[in-house]
Amino acid sequence: MLQMRRSRGAFSGFLLMLLGLWGALIPFVGPYFHYAYTPDKAWTYNTGRLWLELLPGAAVFLGGFLLMIARSRHIALFGALLAAAAGAWFTLGPVLSPLWNHHVPMGGSPASVTVYMRIMEQLGFFTALGVVIVFVAAMAIGRVASVTSGIRDVEEIPETPVPAGTVPAGTVPAGTVPDDTVPVETVRNEETRPGPVHTRLLPRRKTEDTTETVG
Numbered sequence: 001m002l003q004m005r006r007s008r009g010a011f012s013g014f015l016l017m018l019l020g021l022w023g024a025l026i027p028f029v030g031p032y033f034h035y036a037y038t039p040d041k042a043w044t045y046n047t048g049r050l051w052l053e054l055l056p057g058a059a060v061f062l063g064g065f066l067l068m069i070a071r072s073r074h075i076a077l078f079g080a081l082l083a084a085a086a087g088a089w090f091t092l093g094p095v096l097s098p099l100w101n102h103h104v105p106m107g108g109s110p111a112s113v114t115v116y117m118r119i120m121e122q123l124g125f126f127t128a129l130g131v132v133i134v135f136v137a138a139m140a141i142g143r144v145a146s147v148t149s150g151i152r153d154v155e156e157i158p159e160t161p162v163p164a165g166t167v168p169a170g171t172v173p174a175g176t177v178p179d180d181t182v183p184v185e186t187v188r189n190e191e192t193r194p195g196p197v198h199t200r201l202l203p204r205r206k207t208e209d210t211t212e213t214v215g
Contacts, residue, residue, distance in 0.1 A: 002073045009067040009076045012140035016064025016083045019133050024057025038108035048106035052093040059086035080140040087133025
């Protein structure tokens with residue numbers, strides 16, 4: 001059986017949906033809070049944001065949605081693996097993008113002035129976001145894969161108290177021996193007795209003559 005309870009992936013799926021929304025929307029709404037990549041204007045679209053943020057964010061959202069509603073292990077595992085792959089792309093995409101973009105990183109660069117905010121933008125837009133998504137998806141994969149197939153939980157049957165003076169079925173009262181049992185000593189003697197039994201007759205003792213002769 002490949003069915004599972006929906007609650008196994010519900011919480012992880014919900015977290016992945018939130019992370020996917022963050023990754024897809026933060027480049028468009030971040031400039032309102034002075035938290036952005038170049039170009040630092042709200043709702044500005046370009047090809048770099050499509051490949052590095054919109055598509056992986058949508059994939060994470062879809063994977064989390066499938067994981068949250070799935071009753072089948074196959075669907076849940078597919079959703080978790082899709083989210084994990086998209087999370088890895090959040091981390092690796094900006095690093096690999098210069099390979100096909102004429103040695104120019106896609107997605108822009110952190111727009112803040114201070115070093116601290118530039119680090120936070122790098123982590124929140126790509127690196128740390130991808131690591132957290134992969135971590136949550138991996139936990140979901142572990143929970144889904146640990147579902148036992150076709151084995152139901154064994155319910156404990158409470159013991160019923162035995163009334164005083166009654167003997168439960170299948171037990172023998174103390175001091176009684178069933179009719180078809182044989183004492184242990186008899187069985188041992190029969191098993192260890194070698195071959196046929198020969199009886200040896202002993203000579204009878206002569207009785208002493210106790211009569212006296214009267215002269």
